[in-house]
Amino acid sequence: MSFHVAELIRCGVLEEVGSKNSGMGRPAVLLDFASGTLFVAGVLVEIHRLDGVVADLRGSVVRWDEVKLPPDPDGEQVVAAAKSLCRLLLKGLDARRVLGIGIGVPGFVDRSAGRWEECGLMPRCRDVEMAPALSRCFGLPAFVENDTRARALAEKWFAPERDFDDLLFVEIGEGVGAALLVNGRIRAGATDAAGELGHISIDPNGKRCYCGGRGCLESQASCYALFDIVRRRLDGRVKSVLPRLLDGDLEKLSVEVVRQALDAGDKVALEALKEFCVPLGTGLANAMNLLNPGHIVIGGSLALLGDHLLRPLIVEIRARATSRAVRGVDIRMSGMVGRPAAMSAAAVVHEVSFTGRGIAHSLAQRSTQTARRRSAPPAEGGRRRPIGVAG
Numbered sequence: 001m002s003f004h005v006a007e008l009i010r011c012g013v014l015e016e017v018g019s020k021n022s023g024m025g026r027p028a029v030l031l032d033f034a035s036g037t038l039f040v041a042g043v044l045v046e047i048h049r050l051d052g053v054v055a056d057l058r059g060s061v062v063r064w065d066e067v068k069l070p071p072d073p074d075g076e077q078v079v080a081a082a083k084s085l086c087r088l089l090l091k092g093l094d095a096r097r098v099l100g101i102g103i104g105v106p107g108f109v110d111r112s113a114g115r116w117e118e119c120g121l122m123p124r125c126r127d128v129e130m131a132p133a134l135s136r137c138f139g140l141p142a143f144v145e146n147d148t149r150a151r152a153l154a155e156k157w158f159a160p161e162r163d164f165d166d167l168l169f170v171e172i173g174e175g176v177g178a179a180l181l182v183n184g185r186i187r188a189g190a191t192d193a194a195g196e197l198g199h200i201s202i203d204p205n206g207k208r209c210y211c212g213g214r215g216c217l218e219s220q221a222s223c224y225a226l227f228d229i230v231r232r233r234l235d236g237r238v239k240s241v242l243p244r245l246l247d248g249d250l251e252k253l254s255v256e257v258v259r260q261a262l263d264a265g266d267k268v269a270l271e272a273l274k275e276f277c278v279p280l281g282t283g284l285a286n287a288m289n290l291l292n293p294g295h296i297v298i299g300g301s302l303a304l305l306g307d308h309l310l311r312p313l314i315v316e317i318r319a320r321a322t323s324r325a326v327r328g329v330d331i332r333m334s335g336m337v338g339r340p341a342a343m344s345a346a347a348v349v350h351e352v353s354f355t356g357r358g359i360a361h362s363l364a365q366r367s368t369q370t371a372r373r374r375s376a377p378p379a380e381g382g383r384r385r386p387i388g389v390a391g
Ligand SMILES: [Zn+2]
Pocket: 198, 199, 209, 210, 211, 212, 213, 214, 216, 218
């Protein structure tokens, strides 16, 4: 057992969860994060609200809450809302048992300064000192990360299957975004601009996009594009359960309603989804040809469609990517569906604390604190893979 592992067990970060007989020599010890000893907090900034969570290191949610944001908030209003959310989340918790606060924001960040630099969807939030403000207020380390990258980190740290050294995470919802993990670490790019999958052009003569480009994938592969296709196909020629599910008001279309129609085997919804998967599959096939990832995880609000979306999407990808790029690739839906969105922000604390030099930093911090008192909350979620073995 290495020094680091022994020390992490001593500090209450890791615990033994079993052993594995490899057939030769003594059995290897299976390790996972200790449950209920230490905690991480996460705050995810969305356009209209902040989602917040406190979880133990294994990802079991201890507290969850949210606060609403005023319309078109400025940076100060977001910081004030984040402080009041963290007060709710951390109330009564021993701060010595909290490793830090992760903050996920849409748009661009300066990680080392903890600054939220800019966001097209929230234009009054520029150069917001998110992490320093929360760190000063609560006396805890705080870290900021782009929201899509934070979601990719949640797959790595908290999803039931999380063997993701090499991952293309694709978020499909109101927009389309991506994050890339290479050797387990975020690949941010030379100017922090990697992952703009929604703005690769799939139609040079297509509609002008707000990014300045033309024919961007996002205009054809967001949830709004899917709703447009469904509405167009509801012309009365094919029988559908959708008008009844929507009380005749097609403007009430949502991902949940599309899911209900798909579950009922609705032909309009099924055909709409097939049509929707053509541009989406094209964009993903392009990305696969370029990056050749071992795993692709689909997250965002459309992940709620589960296998209904996955099946036609895989058909399109296989038809368009090179056979070598699709060979053996694992394409799946997010393992975080149904869990608080702010788990993504909490995963940022894991990434900083337990990767590379972060482990040493985390150990130094823990060795001065008493963190062995246990009050384990009930475990949640499915069976998890142990995070490693120690001989
Ligand atoms: Zn664009």
